[in-house]
Amino acid sequence: MYYLNRVNICNIQVDGYSFDEVVDLIADRAVSRNAPQYVVTPNAQHIVTLQRDAHFREIYRNAFLAVPDGVPLLWAAKLFNTPLSGRVNGTDLFEQLCKISAERGLKVFLLGGRPRAADKVMQVLKARHPSLNIVGTYCPPYGFESDSIELQKMNSAIVAAAPDILFVGLGAPKQEYWIYENYLKLGVPVSIGIGVSFELVAGMVKRAPRIMQKNGLEWFFRLIVEPKRLWERYLIGNTTFIWLVIRQKFSLLKLI
Secondary structure, X not given: OOOOOOEEEOOEEEOOOOHHHHHHHHHHHXXXXXXXXXXXXXXXXXXXXXXXXXXXXXXXXXXXXEOOOOHHHHHHHHHOOOOXXXXXXXXXXXXXXXXXXXXXOOEEEEEEOOOOHHHHHHHHHHHHOOOOEXXXXXXXXXXXXHOHHHHHHHHHHHHHHOOOEEEEEOOOOHHHHHHHHHHHHHOOOEEEEOOOHHHHHHOOOOOOOHHHHHOOOHHHHHHHHOHHHHHHHHHHHHHXXXXXXXXXXXXXXXXX
């Protein structure tokens, strides 16, 4: 395995590994059980949030991998003449890592998601991969991050289960905040924030058709499905991302 230079997208460093290379890197680290690390999955919304959130930027700087979850990042990198190897979609990564975990005897833990989402996706994944060892699921209640007793209960469950990979579906940047604060004390080889992936794989939230995913329109599909919850994130957030990319492009051209 060789290491590629990271690509600068709006002052955020994104790894240029392909999807398969990312899967191999994560699986190898999980098998080796070296010092705990975590993976972040930047998309356009992350890039926008990172511009104003210094703690989020610190979390990104210390990540084992920062892999491009959104197609707009691929477009931006190409515009800057520093193309990435391809999209590393968080939901696809979750599913493939579960497949590899079943094959290599790795233990996984599912944290977060909507009520019953983790348990439902566990059933789906076990039906696909009977040998997959899901050593625990945990769905914390709303406001758990301010409840010291609940936080201790969560951490104790994870430590007792001793997974090799921890999938965290708490939404960004909450999941990244929690991972960064806890990954060292938990001792899990790899932790990954995967947003709404439990719900998508379990069929609780409908995923965009493959053609929309490939053409960077998954956000539009989700906006149609959940307009009240997502309109600000996508309409305002995507517009801001486009402006940030334009600014960087013109800066690279030394026109401003």
